[in-house]
Amino acid sequence: MVSFIEAQGVTLVFKPKNREHVTALKEFSLNVTKGEFVSIVGPSGCGKSTFLNVLLGLIKPDTGDLTFKGHPITGPSQERAMVFQEFGLLPWRTAAANIELGLELKGIPAAERTERSKELVKLVGLVGFESHYPHELSGGMKQRVGLARALATEPEVLLMDEPFAALDAQTRDIMQSELLGIWERTHKTVLFVTHSIEEAAYLSDRVIVMTARPGRTKEILPIQLPRPRDYEMRLTPEFNDIKAQIWNTLKDELKTSSRNGF
Amino acid sequence: MVFKNWLQEYQRPLIGFASVAAVILFWELTLTFLIPLNPFFFTKPSLIAVAFKEQVIDGALWGDLAVSSRAFLLGWSFAVILGIPIGALMGWRRRAEYTLDPFLTALYASPLVALAPLIIVVFGVGLFAKTVLVFVLSIFPFIFNTFAGVKSTDRILINVVRSFGGKEKDLYFKVIFPSTLPYIVAGARIAIGRGLVGIIVGEFYAASEGIGFAISRFGDTYRLPEMFAGIFVLMIAAVVLTEGMRKFEAVIAPWRKTGET
Numbered sequence: 001m002v003s004f005i006e007a008q009g010v011t012l013v014f015k016p017k018n019r020e021h022v023t024a025l026k027e028f029s030l031n032v033t034k035g036e037f038v039s040i041v042g043p044s045g046c047g048k049s050t051f052l053n054v055l056l057g058l059i060k061p062d063t064g065d066l067t068f069k070g071h072p073i074t075g076p077s078q079e080r081a082m083v084f085q086e087f088g089l090l091p092w093r094t095a096a097a098n099i100e101l102g103l104e105l106k107g108i109p110a111a112e113r114t115e116r117s118k119e120l121v122k123l124v125g126l127v128g129f130e131s132h133y134p135h136e137l138s139g140g141m142k143q144r145v146g147l148a149r150a151l152a153t154e155p156e157v158l159l160m161d162e163p164f165a166a167l168d169a170q171t172r173d174i175m176q177s178e179l180l181g182i183w184e185r186t187h188k189t190v191l192f193v194t195h196s197i198e199e200a201a202y203l204s205d206r207v208i209v210m211t212a213r214p215g216r217t218k219e220i221l222p223i224q225l226p227r228p229r230d231y232e233m234r235l236t237p238e239f240n241d242i243k244a245q246i247w248n249t250l251k252d253e254l255k256t257s258s259r260n261g262f
Numbered sequence: 263m264v265f266k267n268w269l270q271e272y273q274r275p276l277i278g279f280a281s282v283a284a285v286i287l288f289w290e291l292t293l294t295f296l297i298p299l300n301p302f303f304f305t306k307p308s309l310i311a312v313a314f315k316e317q318v319i320d321g322a323l324w325g326d327l328a329v330s331s332r333a334f335l336l337g338w339s340f341a342v343i344l345g346i347p348i349g350a351l352m353g354w355r356r357r358a359e360y361t362l363d364p365f366l367t368a369l370y371a372s373p374l375v376a377l378a379p380l381i382i383v384v385f386g387v388g389l390f391a392k393t394v395l396v397f398v399l400s401i402f403p404f405i406f407n408t409f410a411g412v413k414s415t416d417r418i419l420i421n422v423v424r425s426f427g428g429k430e431k432d433l434y435f436k437v438i439f440p441s442t443l444p445y446i447v448a449g450a451r452i453a454i455g456r457g458l459v460g461i462i463v464g465e466f467y468a469a470s471e472g473i474g475f476a477i478s479r480f481g482d483t484y485r486l487p488e489m490f491a492g493i494f495v496l497m498i499a500a501v502v503l504t505e506g507m508r509k510f511e512a513v514i515a516p517w518r519k520t521g522e523t
Contacts, residue, residue, distance in 0.1 A: 088422040092440040102426040
């Protein structure tokens with residue numbers, strides 16, 4: 001298998017002024033193949049979101065090699081797009097204008113942008129809400145905008161930083177299923193950070209369990225459930241076994257993490 | 263039932279109007295029936311209305327109003343032109359903030375009208391001195407609000423734009439400026455009030471024309487109804503300008519929830 005995304009020995013220390021330095025990632029390594037759906041779970045503060053920002057190119061690690069399609073990652077690129085945890089929508093832009101942000105920054109002409117955002121509005125189920133401002137949208141709707149915005153520039157990789165954490169349980173279930181649908185249609189490579197074992201098990205090809213801070217890979221668990229997956233699958237004993245397996249790997253780390261004050 | 267709904271819907275303007283009407287009526291009636299009016303010390307609404315008609319509707323005050331407006335607009339515009347960039351610089355460059363902050367904090371907190379005599383000595387009597395006074399008073403809300411707006415720009419949104427390939431200029435135009443704009447307009451509203459104080463004080467101290475001069479002259483000559491007519495004109499100007507600014511805010515920042523200030 002050819003590595004699509006490769007992280008080798010990534011170490012990152014935050015050095016805030018007048019405060020203790022924090023090692024967010026230590027010798028963290030990860031390989032992702034093209035088209036794969038990989039979730040990262042781990043205790044709070046283990047550096048999983050930080051890792052996404054490193055992959056995005058917003059933060060430079062202190063040491064370690066990061067390559068995307070064989071080229072080192074030196075900064076943000078429209079080949080990799082993030083879906084942000086608290087949506088990260090620009091409040092002064094309508095849903096459509098938010099979706100068009102990346103296209104605009106790329107210098108795509110307005111007519112073409114409108115065309116593209118119309119397609120995306122349909123894809124993520126936002127028809128009728130194009131001219132709404134973010135404060136007029138529900139949490140689920142906001143994240144649909146966030147997802148459409150990330151898909152707009154046709155990136156090869158979607159980085160998703162706890163994208164559904166701010167949503168209520170039902171909206172979350174719906175969004176997970178829709179994400180799976182979109183993923184199956186678009187064949188993006190997805191890196192998905194979450195706190196939810198169930199979410200990770202339901203969506204992923206592989207689940208990476210991280211240790212408590214400083215974060216490193218504790219175990220990589222392949223999820224061998226058939227696709228396409230549906231909600232009923234979550235009620236099967238196989239699914240429960242997988243959840244139990246992830247939980248057993250994770251629980252010691254949660255204890256360590258809570259001893260460290262998280 | 264329909265009438266009741268109507269009352270409910272327009273409760274706010276109705277009560278507001280009634281309360282103003284009640285105060286005017288009380289003022290008028292007290293000085294007509296209870297206390298004999300000494301026209302040297304006080305006046306009443308009916309006399310003010312007559313004076314208002316003579317001075318404003320028939321036009322005697324318009325010349326003064328034009329003179330004052332010119333100084334106000336000039337001073338206020340310079341405050342916009344200089345205040346916004348200074349505030350933005352302070353918000354964006356920490357060293358600039360540290361350098362300017364002590365002066366600005368002290369000056370914003372002080373009653374700067376105290377500088378009026380000095381400004382008049384330096385710049386003379388007339389348009390220039392008044393413009394300077396308006397400028398000095400109204401620049402601070404622009405500086406501070408722009409500064410606060412830039413500072414409170416959401417870091418996440420900066421990262422969002424950077425992650426989609428935004429350059430430094432995109433950060434300014436697509437995040438920092440739109441997020442600061444409502445702060446600037448709120449500052450403009452405060453600056454209007456302070457600028458009006460500047461104009462009036464300037465004209466009280468030394469001037470031969472202008473609405474402040476007119477008010478002060480009427481006061482000195484015990485023409486109280488005319489004086490109140492002048493004050494009334496000022497009140498109208500202040501309300502129109504600040505409310506206009508509030509409407510403008512709603513137009514340029516439709517994303518802000520209504521009721522937020």
